[in-house]
Amino acid sequence: MTYKTMMMAALLSATALGGAQAADPIKIGVVTPLSGTYAGIGQQVKWGLDLATKEVNAAGGIMSRQIELIYEDEEANPSVAVQKADKLFQSNKVDFLTGTVNSASTLAVGQVAERAGKLIATTVSFADPITGDKCSPNVFRVNAKAxxxxxxxxxxxxxxxxxxxxxxxxxxxxxxxxxxxxxxxxxxxxxxxxxxxxxxxxxxxxxxxxxxxxxxxxxxxxxxxxxxxxxxxxxxxxxxxxxxxxxxxxxxxxxxxxxxxxxxxxxxxxxxxxxGYSAELNTPENKKFVEAFKAAYKTEPDLYGADSYGLIYAYKAAVEKAKTTDTDKVRDALRGLTWSTPQGQKTIRAGDHQAIQTMYVAQVTDGKFKIASEVKGEDAIGPDTCTRF
Amino acid sequence: MRMIDALTRSMRASHLLVALLVAASLVFAAIGAAMGETFYLRLATEALIFAGLALSVDILLGYNGLLSLGQALYFGLGAYLSALVLMWVPSFWAAFAVTAVVSAVVGLIGGFIANRVRGVYFALITFGMAQVAAKVVYNTRALGASDGLIGVPVIDINLGIISFSSASPAGFFLFVLGVIVILYGVTAYLLDTPFGRLLIALRANERRVPFLGYRTMTLRLSAYVIAAMIAALSGALYPMLRGFVSPELLFFSTSGNAVITVIVGGVGTLAGALYGSVLLTLLKSVVGSYTEHHVIVIGLLFMGAVIFLPRGLMGIVRPAVERMLTRRSKP
The missing domain is CATH 3.40.50.2300 (Response regulator)
Structure with a gap:
């Protein structure tokens, strides 16, 4: 950085409201399978994140900073996921990372994040240990676990x-x-x-x-x-x-x-x-979401798309609460955070970083899933088994 | 002065090429460390680790004429052994010693099975053994099953004079460079001895070798065990770099990549395995960031290499180096 740009940056940060680098975008890395067996899931993740990002950016971004998503293909292979996550953290300097699908990738990338001092969230992996006995202070899960x-x-x-x-x-x-x-x-x-x-x-x-x-x-x-x-x-x-x-x-x-x-x-x-989600949910928030999703991608969202869409709003709420993208402060803000998603209100449990949400029982009638019943989040969440933090 | 035959001459050319790679790596490490670069140093370290695996494929393919489609079995074995030992005692030497001993034993058993046959059947048996091992690991809860093992600690590697952390990008890169060069050196030395010449004789005509008074099984088995140990020792470095192991390390994609590396780099050149791995790892990372169709790009590149460079990169470069060396040695 030259002296001139440094002066400019100093001036900018002095005048901006609250934010240190108001003009820079907030970078979110996405390590997700874009090729191979899980490419279909990765596609939903991408659509969900893209849609939410477009909406947030159109409404002025997070603390008047735009969100920039940087995608990397992890091929559903943890060795590749780790290499790509390392790249996003070290070279692209992303503030936050998400997208991992299979639980092995989520666990391995979680460890990379811990060593790099950054946060990640999964919107797909449902293996219980991620927020159970293998929990990490740097890993959050916004989707429902098994x-x-x-x-x-x-x-x-x-x-x-x-x-x-x-x-x-x-x-x-x-x-x-x-x-x-x-x-x-x-x-x-x-x-x-x-x-x-x-x-x-x-x-x-x-x-x-x-x-x-x-x-x-x-x-x-x-x-x-x-x-x-x-x-x-x-x-x-x-x-x-x-x-x-x-x-x-x-x-x-x-x-x-x-x-x-x-x-x-x-x-x-x-x-x-x-x-944890069905496109059939009969709430105004979900109807609006499904319509926007269909208009943009010509197909219905599934739970992966919906959970990924919701994550961007969780991160937005947390950063606005913390007033920074600093790891420790965002982690504190995410703990106990309640925000609204197409699936209704979700709350991140502070003790294990697992989102609590209303669960649904979907039953097939005439070849189509219909919501048969809903179960309150507190009744489905189970005890906190994370002992690391 | 000792007579220099074609094999020794080509080995010397390989040494020169490896020395060049080492020099380039040292410059790269110095620049990387000065700029505080982490990602590219770690990526290069990973490239060197997979170069060790490719080296083991080249011993079998380039000198023994045997295509192994399951070398990931030993790479994964080394990675899992090293991870388990490090989680128990965080000592590099313990992990390396255990890996060396166990991989020799497993290599001997695997070698007995695989070397009963030749050609396509050898390729199929090595492939099958690796798949069986991968499935077993994938379903064994004690080994983390499909999730693999995370939480391999960062270790301090004590070399007597200096000690450094496996988390230091430049330090660990240099260390892995040293290990791979030693593995290369040992391989090149062994292949330049009469033992190596016999392996080449086996590749040329296996039926004639017994008439010269040598047991072919012993020869093939030794080459197989050496290759297994080199793959395993390279694999042992993987969890030190990335802090985890997963069953994907034993999958066919790992074995297949090693074969592609050797073919692109140049079969039977040893140096080609190292250059090929650096090239492919870098290319995959760069292309992978631009498009999700990177597999197509790598596939086309592989086809192009096979059609236009049938002897690989080093197959083109090395003869030139050899000519240069002969010219200089003439009075």
Whole structure:
């Protein structure tokens, strides 16, 4: 910086209201998968962030500073994510970072942020440890974690079918087993009984081998955490065998999605899951958001788009409260922050940096998700298990 | 004076090229440290670490004629071992010693399995072994499963005379440069001995070698174990740089990248592995920041290299260096 520009900068900061570098944009780094398996999720993240940024900038920015988003493709590979995050922090000097999708990337990038003395937030990763036993003072999560989803579903089940008898069927890998374990714990707490559990290999072609076991147990409810094409095969085969009669099927948020619901067809009817967002939400804020989103990108937002959209407003509120982008002050401002999003009010719990929000139970009727019930944020959040701060 | 044959001459040319790379790295480190640059120093450190992996692929591909599609198995092994040891005792030497011993044992076992076959089958078996290992790690809770292990501490590396932190960008860069140069030196030395000549003989005609009185299995196994150890020791540096390990380090993308690095850099040149890694890592980072279609760019580049530079970058540069060296050694 030359002497002249330094003088200019000094003059500017002296005259600006509150802000030190009023003219400079606030830089937010986004490390998200733009190519590969998770590119679809990364696309929603990008759309959500872009839309909110456009709105905030049009309304004058944050403390009259514009927001600038800098994207880097992480290929859903933590080694790449770490390298890109390092670049954004060290070379681009971003003030804040978000966008990571798989939990391994979020955890690894969180550690980079901690070493660089910056803050990050995830809007997608739902693995409980991120704000649980692997929590970090520099990591926030504004989307609902797996525990909130299963707690909401269990709370709804307890009201809809008290003392239900549940059978569990999960895919045989870590995420599948841990989602089943989480829902089992949540459901047993609200009075349900477990009849048994079975784990099928990923990509199973034939689920009928498990049907004898399920029929013999005579469950009222089946909980499953299979996903993608596995759900298509499981539910259609169950229907062919007449197992879906008088059986309520519950699942994880990825079990039945917009991608496979058409292929499942009628067998999907009645399926229910706990979610943090649905484009069907009937609130004025959400309607406005969905309309703006559709106008800009010709498609409906999903939970990733909505959570990412909300994050920009959380950061705006925090920076305006802190009156600076300084890490420690923004962290203090984010702790306990309540702000409004298309999903309603969210509050960041100070103890573990997890957002508390109203949870919804979405149920399939005639091939479409409808909101069946909502569960208050406090009832779904669960205890704070973070011990680091 | 000792007769200088083609192999020794080409090795000397490689040494000169590596010396050039080291000199350039020293200048780069000095500038980087002076400017307080962090990102590019760490990126260059990562490039050198992956150069070690490429070096191990080149031993097998360039000297033994064996394409390994699963060298990430040993790279990941080294990374996970080093991470686990460092989280338990934060000592560089402990991590390196454990990695060396365990990778030798695992390399011996893997070598027995993979070296029963040749050619395409060798490539498939190495690929399969790495995939199995990656899946096991991906599903083992004690190893962090799909989340990997975070929280590998920043360590102080004590070299007797000086001690520095693995978090210091310039210091750790120079240290990794030293380690990779030593790995290169050991490899180049071994390949220049009669052992190396026998490996080349194996590549040329494996059926004839037993008639000269050598056991081919022992030779192939030794080369495989050396390559495994070099990959693992390079991998051991990774968690010191980035503070975490994840199962993706064992995935095919890691093995595949190492093969691409060697082919672009120049098969059988050793120096090509180092140059190729620096080039590809930098290119990926720069192109990746401009477009999300960076994989297409890298793919086209790879195809271009194979078509127009079938012997790789060093395949073009090294013969020129060799000619220069011969001219000078003549009276």
């Amino acid at each position: 525990g909130q989803q299963s707690a909401a579903l269990a709370a709804w089940l307890a009201k809809d079918k008290p003392k239900a008898k549940i059978f569990f069927l999960g895919p045989d890998y870590l995420m599948g087993r841990s989602t089943v374990a989480a829902f089992k714990e949540a459901a047993e707490k609200t009075g349900a009984t477990s009849l048994g559990e079975v784990f099928a290999p990923l990509d199973s072609k034939d689920y009928s081998q498990y049907f004898g076991q399920i029929r013999a147990a005579q469950p009222q409810v089946l909980y499953t955490s299979v996903a993608g094409n596995d759900t298509v095969r499981l539910l259609t085969q169950m229907q062919e065998f007449g197992l879906l009669r008088n059986l309520l099927v519950l699942g994880a948020s990825g079990t039945v999605t917009a991608q496979n619901i058409a292929a499942i067809g009628k067998a999907a009817n009645g399926f229910a899951t706990g979610v």
